[in-house]
Amino acid sequence: MTDIFAPFLSGFLLSAALIMAIGAQNLFVLRQGLKRGHVGPVVLFCGSADALLIAAGVVGVGAFLTAVPQLTLFLTIGGAAFLGWYGVKALRRMAAPEAMAVASNGSISLGGAIAATAGFTFLNPHVYLDTVLLMGAAGSAQPAALRPIFVAGAVSASFTWFAALGYGARLLVPLFARPMAWRVLDAIVGITMLSLAASLLMRSFA
Template sequence: MFDHPVTGAAVAGFLLGGSLIIAIGAQNAFILRQGLARNHVFVVCLIAAICDALLIAAGVAGLGTIVARSPVLISFVTIGGAIFLFGYAFLAFRRALHPHALEAANRSAGSLWAAVTTVLALTFLNPHVYLDTVLLIGGISGGYEGTARLAFGLGACVASFVWFFGLGYGARLLAPVFVKPLAWRILDIIIGLIMAGLAVGLLLRFANS
């Protein structure tokens, strides 16, 4: 089933988007804390996912189109994207060697406005979000054409919704597990393997093109 170009592109987008977004950061920590406190969980998850989707769409529609028109840019983005993914994989494996439990202590319930402004700030004031969504995902989408490119972008967007809502509402179930450094070690190893696999796939597709 995954041999179909559109399906394969959607799966590739989902895996890439999921791998990038899972990386432990301030945004994920905030949503995890909101989930543990059951404080405006739906709103913060929805805002974080929609923001990601908008940035991915901008990358796929804008940068992806520009890149698609230039074989030189496609080559540059593909090779650069592979190097970037290998770098992410290296960092994930390095974190796995020295894992740390993510502190997500409960806080007193705050206002809806405070929750919304915080998640927006953690999203748009984070330079990595533009690198991941607009540049990396948008640039790599330039290697796909037509419906396949749209499927790639949708796959990445779905990964954002699945992750944020899964993290927010699954926080209470995950908390006892991810208090242990071993859980983060396993997660980082999985992230590293996915990143490295995607990088190899990019290079193989580039070599066969």
């Protein structure tokens, strides 16, 4: 039992440490939770995507991405463009008082929510760094028989975090009943997205 628990805990803790940082994906899940907009599908998509990427990293896809820098550059440029677009959209939303209500009016469709979630997930090079490369390297260091246990621990942390973020956000709804709170959140989202986009571009063309 101890031999199984150790790699599970290792995967869980490493995944939790990487995923809990403030980033584009987490901010989007938080906002969907506050709006109560398709939270279940968004949480399921994020957790499932992490599971796929972590498993892929452990079986060796990380080495492939390292060997193909052109693919990394493509993902970086695409991710920067997506983050920049969403950042501008958040800042414009901040200036629109009618968009501040927590009610479902104006909420995006299920397809739109999933498309946005996919963008934040697969167009963000940091996701591949965390899940495919770092988690993949750590998982590959485990004995072959214990790698699935490591992956299970990492995936459990991912689903736990996104569920807590998405469904726990409703506890903050009373705070966000005030328009100013939405303005502050959208300002943080917009500035964060634009900063991440600029960081990606500077790192790629430095």
